[in-house]
Amino acid sequence: MKKDPKIIVFCCNWCSYAGADNAGVAKVQIKPHFRIIRTMCSSRIDPELIIEAFKKGAWGVLVLGCHPGDCHYKNGNYKTLRKVKLLKRMLAQFGIEDDRLRLDWVSSNEGEKFGKVVNKMIDDIEKLGPLDLSYAETEVE
Amino acid sequence: MGKPKVAFYWCASCGGCEEAVVDLAEDILTVVDAVDIVFWPVAMDFKKKDVQAMDDGAIAVSFINGAVRTDEQVEMVELLRKKSGLVVAFGACAHIGGIPGLANFSNSKEILNTLYRDLDTVDNKEGVIPQTRTKVKSGEVTLPRFHNTVKTLDQVIDVDYYLPGCAPPPDLIMGAINAILKGELPPKGSVLAPEKSLCDSCRLNKTKPEKLTMKEIKRPHEIKIDPDLCFLAQGLICLGPATRSGCGERCINANMPCRGCFGPVGNVVDHGAKILSSIASILGMENEEAVTEEEVDILLDGIVDPGGLFYMYSLPSSLLKRKKSD
Ligand code: SF4
Numbered sequence: 001m002k003k004d005p006k007i008i009v010f011c012c013n014w015c016s017y018a019g020a021d022n023a024g025v026a027k028v029q030i031k032p033h034f035r036i037i038r039t040m041c042s043s044r045i046d047p048e049l050i051i052e053a054f055k056k057g058a059w060g061v062l063v064l065g066c067h068p069g070d071c072h073y074k075n076g077n078y079k080t081l082r083k084v085k086l087l088k089r090m091l092a093q094f095g096i097e098d099d100r101l102r103l104d105w106v107s108s109n110e111g112e113k114f115g116k117v118v119n120k121m122i123d124d125i126e127k128l129g130p131l132d133l134s135y136a137e138t139e140v141e
Numbered sequence: 142m143g144k145p146k147v148a149f150y151w152c153a154s155c156g157g158c159e160e161a162v163v164d165l166a167e168d169i170l171t172v173v174d175a176v177d178i179v180f181w182p183v184a185m186d187f188k189k190k191d192v193q194a195m196d197d198g199a200i201a202v203s204f205i206n207g208a209v210r211t212d213e214q215v216e217m218v219e220l221l222r223k224k225s226g227l228v229v230a231f232g233a234c235a236h237i238g239g240i241p242g243l244a245n246f247s248n249s250k251e252i253l254n255t256l257y258r259d260l261d262t263v264d265n266k267e268g269v270i271p272q273t274r275t276k277v278k279s280g281e282v283t284l285p286r287f288h289n290t291v292k293t294l295d296q297v298i299d300v301d302y303y304l305p306g307c308a309p310p311p312d313l314i315m316g317a318i319n320a321i322l323k324g325e326l327p328p329k330g331s332v333l334a335p336e337k338s339l340c341d342s343c344r345l346n347k348t349k350p351e352k353l354t355m356k357e358i359k360r361p362h363e364i365k366i367d368p369d370l371c372f373l374a375q376g377l378i379c380l381g382p383a384t385r386s387g388c389g390e391r392c393i394n395a396n397m398p399c400r401g402c403f404g405p406v407g408n409v410v411d412h413g414a415k416i417l418s419s420i421a422s423i424l425g426m427e428n429e430e431a432v433t434e435e436e437v438d439i440l441l442d443g444i445v446d447p448g449g450l451f452y453m454y455s456l457p458s459s460l461l462k463r464k465k466s467d
Pocket residue numbers: 339340341343344345346347349370371372373379380381382393398399
């Protein structure tokens with residue numbers, strides 16, 4: 001049986017979550033294979049949480065925040081940018097494909113963009129398939 | 142009742158933990174007075190069969206150092222577990238994987254091929270790679286299997302306590318031994334060291350600027366390190382903020398930034414991810430609004446090997462544990 005992709009979308013409360021709301025109000029068509037986790041600011045998304053999402057079965061993780069300059073806490077998203085970029089480099093050393101982690105900016109009135117970014121993520125991740133991390137638990141020769 | 146029986150054993154380790162026991166200096170005499178050492182391959186002539194002959198639980202405590210990566214190590218630690226009341230993971234490698242754990246960025250095949258076949262200095266025309274079983278004239282010789290993945294001790298057997306550090310410092314070792322002798326141990330599973338971070342006890346913490354930023358990453362060999370200024374403020378990556386205190390700031394006092402041998406502070410699971418987060422947050426933080434994405438990339442280029450640096454001692458105990466291997 002073909003499995004459906006599982007994407008975790010981290011949204012900050014002030015822009016991107018409102019953007020997701022906006023997508024709903026505007027009835028933007030989005031594939032159902034994602035779950036939103038809301039935090040106050042994108043900078044709350046600790047790299048540890050992203051890795052944990054992968055460990056718990058996410059095929060991909062999408063981090064969404066306010067556009068540069070718009071973070072409710074002024075500078076949170078700049079830190080998010082550096083954290084996600086550095087984490088991507090490190091995940092590559094673990095053999096985890098670059099596409100599995102993505103960062104984008106979505107404002108509260110960008111329902112369209114929210115839909116587009118999420119749909120694109122789902123499509124790309126579907127091509128990659130599930131992230132099998134069981135190799136770390138089993139002994140392979 | 143006789144003196145409590147104690148065993149020491151080593152797995153994938155460098156011998157430094159054994160040295161740490163010897164380094165107890167005069168204190169070792171107190172230990173030897175109070176306990177009966179029944180097994181210690183590096184120093185005393187007892188054999189595996191001597192351990193096998195003991196009753197289950199006969200050893201009061203086994204101090205086991207080193208990570209686990211071969212069949213032989215698994216067999217020995219399982220045996221010691223059965224024969225011991227308490228098992229203490231002794232040192233960074235048993236606790237969180239240690240330096241041998243960095244091999245989880247590779248796999249057994251790559252390592253054996255490099256070591257026995259591909260290195261320039263290897264003279265091995267037939268390309269012989271060690272096998273678990275080899276037929277020779279006189280019969281068959283065997284070697285323990287070399288596993289694909291380096292494991293921490295608690296990924297193989299149940300562990301009661303952890304003594305962190307590469308190697309654990311004498312005061313913590315004596316503290317642990319005394320606690321065991323007096324029966325004053327903390328809850329099972331505790332790391333026998335403070336919960337707070339190294340920065341908390343570091344003498345350079347007070348020199349840390351209020352708003353700590355790193356303009357760019359420097360590597361220790363690139364600059365003349367100021368011994369009296371927090372390393373982060375000098376652009377050097379120091380794992381102090383995410384690392385457990387208790388070592389006595391050995392590296393800091395030797396003018397080198399911390400590399401995390403004590404493992405993460407209490408409550409943190411993934412040491413590397415945690416320090417990655419702190420470093421990325423403060424790197425290029427000054428005027429961050431004005432920094433372009435390209436400039437961020439250039440700043441990050443300063444961290445040549447993020448995985449190796451952030452997980453220098455803790456890769457096997459991290460959430461991902463190892464590089465994907467297929
Ligand atoms: S970052 Fe390093 S040098 Fe600075 S206070 Fe912490 S442990 Fe000390």
